[in-house]
Amino acid sequence: MSSSPFLLTWQAGLATLTLNQPARANVLDDACAQALAEATHTLVERARDGRLRALLLTASGPVFCAGGDIQGFVRAGSDLSGALDRGIPPLHELILQLAALPVPVVSALNGPLGGGGIGLALLADIVLAADTAKLRGGYASIGLSPDVGASWALTRLAGPMRAKQILFSPRAFSAQECLAFGLYAEVLPPDQLMSAALALATELAQGATGSFAQIKRLVDGAAQRTLKEQLALEHAGMVRCGASADAAEGVRAFLDKRAPRFKGHAA
Template structure:
């Protein structure tokens, strides 16, 4: 019997954590038609599981020595029409990035090895990015006469500012993990063998936290740049009051006074 093809994206939901894993290590997890369709399919499953109350945190990771080298350039070479190929490939990737970015739970990405092109958008759509020391980010788009996709221009500009984003994308000079840490592109750097244990510990901690609080924090921080101070203060007021009405808030303050660990997520 013929063997079942290995899916390009893996999904495991366990202990309220959705683990999404890029699974084309022999190709540096490049993005193509098949990967894009698989990615949005997996992300939709995660969103549905969140709506059922089954997901409290998400972990993005990759099999092999490289997180994602970007688009499938060999596929571009083989295509009769590169523009048509891109026009078909980009929409599912963009839907997946938007869904993950706006999901009201913490998203963590664990990035190792090469990170280029659209892979940057996948990694940086996370709320927290942690990296291995082998991680190396390179824009790559202008080197092949293309422009950014998968949210790369948005994420880089938001994290490092317009001038530095242009420098990364104009010059394609690689940034190592420590440079990315200094620039604010990643939150933590770990030895290669310690990356996944650190990522697991982080998402497990987040999954046990007060999800309503984390969702409000995510929303407030993500919206802050487009709000005036007055608007942001109003949103903070509304958010604090809404959180204060939750069972988790009652549990949190009670646990603090009783000097014990809170047990969030219980029914009111």
């Protein structure tokens, strides 16, 4: 197996980003953050020129991501605060860039996740999880507070009370509990997870990318806008999409009663 902290593979317009330190529970250490930042730059560039049409996030081994490198925290000793101050910005920058991708992002959670792994997993537009994918906040158990967008994602998806329950508690929440909280879209047996996630991501990669980008903009910012503001953005987005070749193809395909053949266009 490759020694890289992650694997980035391509199939047509679909990129699959796989965390690849299974022996270390795919922790988000400094080496992983640096490598992921480079991969994220590639993803952003390919999204801009239309070569990236969907992204699938997953991990090798039985754990999706345990979060931060606790052994590294121990090695930092009395400089823990300084080490965190230096290590967090690169992770936060790549999270911002991944979350802003104008293409559908799917997470396939192959196992437990905690800490910063929560923020990475839940930045996806659609989260599929194995029934082994327990979720544990973990921060308060070692006297720390959330990072990597974990508090934002949990609050946005599950609400303030559930977010605090998860982040205050030392216990792991089951995949079925996370499904009920709205953190996961679907829970599957482990042997069915990757085939389902790959099928979904492949389908999205063949879709109308400009339409998906507009949908992401509308939905992700809806809670911060008034109805009037949202209606104005819906108007502008519909007009912009309506000028695309994909819209013309979609309308023709609907009238012809056939599957559309979208080619994608810039968002």
